[in-house]
């Protein structure tokens with residue numbers, strides 16, 4: 492009987508893509524998916540090392556699967572934690588059979604292995620869902636003060652347009668979600684021009700009904716890119732803003748300020764009245780003052796974005812911010828987070844309420860669940876649709892009510 496595998500993925504969409512590619516190698520090795528982790532001969536945990544809470548979740552998951560695996564099954568840890576803390580992790584978790592950094596093949600059999608896979612360009616199996624993430628580059632050339640990613644993911648390496656389009660064809664989906672650490676910088680390292688993202692978006696949009704972009708650094712949101720996104724029919728703008736206070740952004744080693752961001756958002760709304768926006772912000776970065784926090788609250792109120800994520804600052808060893816003074820006490824960070832979340836929840840609810848009565852087009856992801864251009868998969872709310880709509884089809888439905896972030900349609 493074929494040996495069975497189970498892959499558990501933590502962290503961001505970029506990790507999900509890596510897991511899909513690992514699954515491709517396991518299938519090529521003749522293995523088959525297990526129905527549950529308990530039945531698998533090989534259990535793989537693809538970890539996340541982004542912030543402390545993500546690392547804790549990764550360790551908890553490893554320990555839970557260690558306890559659940561059947562006798563004789565092998566447990567392999569891969570992903571960002573394996574790359575960043577490989578030796579430490581192997582010492583701390585002797586029950587793990589192998590710790591494999593990026594590009595190290597994951598197989599049954601506890602033999603030592605060296606990096607030999609170009610994970611970014613590995614083929615992956617067709618998607619089992621109507622949408623899929625496609626990672627177009629790995630690494631990042633920026634030096635944001637809080638972020639350790641460049642230290643272990645390395646500088647940006649963009650894929651070729653041909654390999655990306657070939658992957659899109661194999662996936663056979665209706666919606667492609669393009670991801671990278673710094674998506675709008677796609678192609679800069681290939682010497683194919685500053686604006687390669689614009690032509691890439693156009694080429695992907697010719698192949699699939701929906702092309703969605705995640706993680707756009709605000710200074711790279713040019714008019715050309717805004718137009719290219721509008722032309723895909725998915726006017727969804729995920730702007731990686733992180734804060735709005737100019738001095739604090741400089742301490743973060745990032746571009747921009749609230750006034751510029753608002754100007755950009757207004758300009759997009761003028762071109763794309765139906766545009767949906769998401770952004771993320773860090774709360775409690777060292778040196779964040781009461782005035783900075785008030786500026787962020789005022790921005791959130793003025794911008795009326797559809798979706799916002801607020802994350803408490805996490806001190807990462809080896810980053811610029813780890814050495815900064817002005818540490819914000821945890822209790823104050825929690826208070827600021829609550830205030831921001833409460834404000835944004837009200838804004839999200841009112842923007843969702845405003846859609847009641849509208850006819851919208853959804854892609855049906857699963858029985859009873861659809862999404863319009865306003866909802867990124869796994870990140871934003873959903874649209875509850877009638878159960879008889881077939882997954883993988885588009886349908887026009889009328890929104891009849893809103894339930895917090897979700898809509899109900901018929």
Ligand code: SF4
Nearest residue numbers: 631633635638640672
């Ligand atoms: S853009 Fe900044 S936050 Fe994003 S991966 Fe690069 S360094 Fe990190």
